[in-house]
Amino acid sequence: MQIIVFLGAPGAGKGTAAVRIAEKLPAKHISTGAMLREAVKNGTPxxxxxxxYMDAGSLVPDSVLIDMIGELLTASTPDSVFLFDGFPRNESQAAALDELAVKFNAEVGPAVCIDVCEELLLKRLGGRRVCPACGAGFHVLSLPPKVEGVCDVCQAKLITRADDQPETIKHRLEVYEEQTAPLIEWYKKAGKLRMVDGSGDADAVADAIMEVIR
Ligand SMILES: [Zn+2]
Structure with a gap:
C-alpha cells in the first residue's frame, strides 16, 4: 500500500490536481470531507x-479520523495506492498517519507540495463574484463576466461573499501557515517532499506532478 500526500495552501489547486492524478496513476483519491461523509453514510464504527461529534456541532477529533483511515486501509488490497488531499493537516496528524502506515505495512509518500505565491493565492481565492439577484457565479480569473462587476444573466451588480473577502482569506492563509506549512519541513526531513510549481493551469500542474511522482 502506498499513501501519496498532497500539500498546499487553500487556492493552490490541490483538489483539482488530486482528481487528475488519481485518474492518471490510477489511485484512490481520498479527500477528508468525502471520507467522512462516506463513513457516516455506511455507519462504520x-x-x-x-x-x-458532528451532531453536537463539534469538530471530529484526529483520533476518529485516524480510525476512519484505518477502516479504509483494512478494507483495501495490499496493492492499493491512495492519494490523500486535506490530510494530514498538522504535525500530530502526520505522526499518527506514519504510525498507522507501519501497522498496515504501507508506505507514506511522496508528499507533493503544490507551491503558489501568496499574491496568486489571494487572486484565486478572492476572485469569486456572485449575483445577488439570480445567483449566477463568476470568477475574475477563470470565469469573468462580460462586463466587469455586472451579471451576464440579469445585469445586476455582482458582489463578493463574506467568505471571499480579503480579511477572511488572509485568516485562512494564516491558519495554513501556522498548522500545515510545518508539514513541508516534516516531509522534507523524511526525504519525501516533492515541490511542484502550482502557478500554471491545471494541465501544466498535473504534468509537473506526474514528473515528480514517477
Ligand atoms: Zn444575475
Missing part, C-alpha cells in the same frame, strides 16, 4: 463516532 468511526463513522458513527464522527457523527456524534
Amino acid at each position: 468511526a463513522g458513527l463516532a464522527a457523527k456524534s
Whole structure:
C-alpha cells in the first residue's frame, strides 16, 4: 500500500490536481470531507463516532479520523495506492498517519507540495463574484463576466461573499501557515517532499506532478 500526500495552501489547486492524478496513476483519491461523509453514510464504527461529534456541532477529533483511515486501509488490497488531499493537516496528524502506515505495512509518500505565491493565492481565492439577484457565479480569473462587476444573466451588480473577502482569506492563509506549512519541513526531513510549481493551469500542474511522482 502506498499513501501519496498532497500539500498546499487553500487556492493552490490541490483538489483539482488530486482528481487528475488519481485518474492518471490510477489511485484512490481520498479527500477528508468525502471520507467522512462516506463513513457516516455506511455507519462504520468511526463513522458513527464522527457523527456524534458532528451532531453536537463539534469538530471530529484526529483520533476518529485516524480510525476512519484505518477502516479504509483494512478494507483495501495490499496493492492499493491512495492519494490523500486535506490530510494530514498538522504535525500530530502526520505522526499518527506514519504510525498507522507501519501497522498496515504501507508506505507514506511522496508528499507533493503544490507551491503558489501568496499574491496568486489571494487572486484565486478572492476572485469569486456572485449575483445577488439570480445567483449566477463568476470568477475574475477563470470565469469573468462580460462586463466587469455586472451579471451576464440579469445585469445586476455582482458582489463578493463574506467568505471571499480579503480579511477572511488572509485568516485562512494564516491558519495554513501556522498548522500545515510545518508539514513541508516534516516531509522534507523524511526525504519525501516533492515541490511542484502550482502557478500554471491545471494541465501544466498535473504534468509537473506526474514528473515528480514517477
Ligand atoms: Zn444575475
